[in-house]
Amino acid sequence: MWGMGENNYWTAIGTSLGSLMFFYTLIERFFPHGFVRQYVEKYWQRILRFTNRYIQITIDEYTGELVDQKNQSYTFADAYLSAVAIQRALQLKAYTPKNSNKLVLNMVDYEMTIPDEYHGVTFWWMLSNTNEIGKPRKVDTSRSLTLTFHKKYRHFVTEKYLDHVMEKGKEVLAQNQQRKLYTNSSRDNWYKQEMWSHVVFNHPATLDNLAMDKAKKEDIMEDLIAFRKAKAYYAKIGKAWKRGYLLYGPPGTGKSTMIAAISEFMNYDIYDLELKSVRGGNSELRKLLLDTSDRSIIVIEDIDCSIALTDKRKSKKKTSSKKKKSYEQRLAEIRGDKDVTLSGLLNFIDGLWSSTGGEKLIIFTTNHVEKLDPALIRRGRMDKHIELAYCSFDGFKILAKNYLNIDDHPLFETIRHMIDEARITPADVAENLMPKTINGGDCSEVCLGKLITALEKSKEDAIRLEAEKLLEEEEESEEEEEDEDF
Structure with missing residues (x-):
């Protein structure tokens, strides 16, 4: 390792050490063990330190x-x-x-x-x-x-x-650096070498092409930039350098796409935490947290469905579901599984263990924010609440630019008056703007016409659902009045 010029030197050292080992064995044999430990080993260590x-x-x-x-x-x-x-x-x-x-x-x-x-x-x-x-x-x-x-x-x-x-x-x-998407390994896969496995993450979403209100998007970008530059500030106020985001809204409003866009904007890896795979309970959850890198995003999608974290989530089950639950419980007992508790998750977010590392974003997503325990989403844990609602006109213009490469069209004004009342998701808008052929010439007229038809239908559905909701409320009110009279 150190070159051929020192071979003779090491040969001599090896011979000397061999002789010393021989004499050490003789001394250990004929002298008391305490004498060897007290004197011989002390000088032996000195000899090794001198020769090395x-x-x-x-x-x-x-x-x-x-x-x-x-x-x-x-x-x-x-x-x-x-x-x-x-x-x-x-x-x-x-x-x-x-x-x-x-x-x-x-x-x-x-x-x-x-x-x-x-x-x-x-x-x-x-x-x-x-x-x-x-x-x-x-x-x-x-x-x-x-x-x-x-x-x-x-x-x-x-x-x-x-x-x-x-x-x-x-x-x-x-x-x-290539951005990576991590997922926690199930304990069933005992042969896996790491607590997290990953793939290269090349999602094309960016905050620029995200279909949402312009002012809200700018607010999110400013917040992320401020967080990235705030290391000294967090140290000054005595807080761990992390920030929580709660993304909520109906399905199809772009919550997962928002996470991918934040990852691209910050150049952070994503750790997609699947709580149902955490079978070691709160202890395993802490180990997963400690095994994440700095400059990363820890994501728990559909937090209200990932695990039963609050009594509000409990509901009556049918007989068949009880049998299935009983089987899952028996299987968990055989495997020695432990549950992740609400207190364990809260400690994961902002407890003592969360202070390890730095420059981390923690993002929860949910379709039903009202079902979450208030302790889970209070400010200080989920610092910024971002509602991803139905598609606005600003969001539509971004999608039109992305899919049709147009900034304006005579049909835009019609869509402007319809889109707020239609209650349509960005995913549905994008599907209608998707041309049937990529290189088939200008198809903006056809695609915008499809979207207007979809907006009309969505508006009718919204009116019908509102009427049904009012009817249900009236029926419930009448039933309550009858019960009071009885």
């Missing part, structure tokens, strides 16, 4: 005593060494990421040595995997990077070189 001219620093992939947490120092060092390995490593692995034509070279995932030179000093890095070959890697037996250097450079390493590695690693990650 090199120091090693190990950076583990995971760290933590009570829980296993991803070590960001490892992430930065790994990114730095990936760039170094392309030029200097003797063994590399090559792969092509999904949805990419670029060939990526990286270090192999077993022991190897990479030399690195900084300010005229040579260092050696070794990547090790402590897990046995052929067995799934666990968190507590993961990879580590070991830095070896001459002991005379101790202060140079701790004061300059490691800082250089961390900064360059951050730059490499920023340059090559």
Whole structure:
């Protein structure tokens, strides 16, 4: 590892150490054990310290005593060494990421040595995997990077070189970063190596092409920009650097698309947390939180349907559903599953455990905001409530530009007068504006005509539903009056 010029030196050292081991065995045999421990081992350690001219620093992939947490120092060092390995490593692995034509070279995932030179000093890095070959890697037996250097450079390493590695690693990650979409692995998939699995996230949605009111969109963008620049402010006021968003509204109003657009705007990864897959209860939920990276979005979609978090969600079940529930309960007991509780989720959002890491967005979505426990969505947990309502005229114009590439049309005025009363979702508007053929010439007249027809029908449906609602309220009122008279 250190070159052929030092082979003779190490051969002599090896011979000397072998002789010392021989004499150590004799001493241990003929002298009391306490004497060996008190005197011989003390001088043995001094001899080893004197003869060893090199120091090693190990950076583990995971760290933590009570829980296993991803070590960001490892992430930065790994990114730095990936760039170094392309030029200097003797063994590399090559792969092509999904949805990419670029060939990526990286270090192999077993022991190897990479030399690195900084300010005229040579260092050696070794990547090790402590897990046995052929067995799934666990968190507590993961990879580590070991830095070896001459002991005379101790202060140079701790004061300059490691800082250089961390900064360059951050730059490499920023340059090559691909947004990722993570999902938590079910405990049924015991063979999975990580708590989160991911795919490359290339969703085309942006805040610019999002169909919503212009003023509301600008307010969201300003809020996100302020959050991104607020590290010092959050530290000053004593709060964790995170922000909660509640997206609510009818189905089809673009809640999932909004999350994708925020991810693109902030260049954050997304962690799509499926609560029903968290079978270790609140303890596993905390571990999932600790295993998320900074500059990320933690998403729980349809929070009102993900898990029964409040008594308001309880309702009477039919006999068949009771049988199914009983079967699920028995299966959960066999597997030793534990429930995620409301208090556990609240602690996940803004409790002590939520203060780990920084620059995180937590986003909940729901179609029925009235069903959520007020403690879950109060300000300070879900700091900003964003209603994604039915399509407005501003939203329609954005969709018309996106789908038909038009900014104005004589039929726009007709649509302006109809769209607010029609109560139509952006998804329905987009479906009507979608041309049947992509390269079939100008079809804006036909598509806008389809939309007007859909708006007329939607308006009629809205009137009918309103009439039915009023009729139901009148019938309920009459029943209450009859009960009072009785």
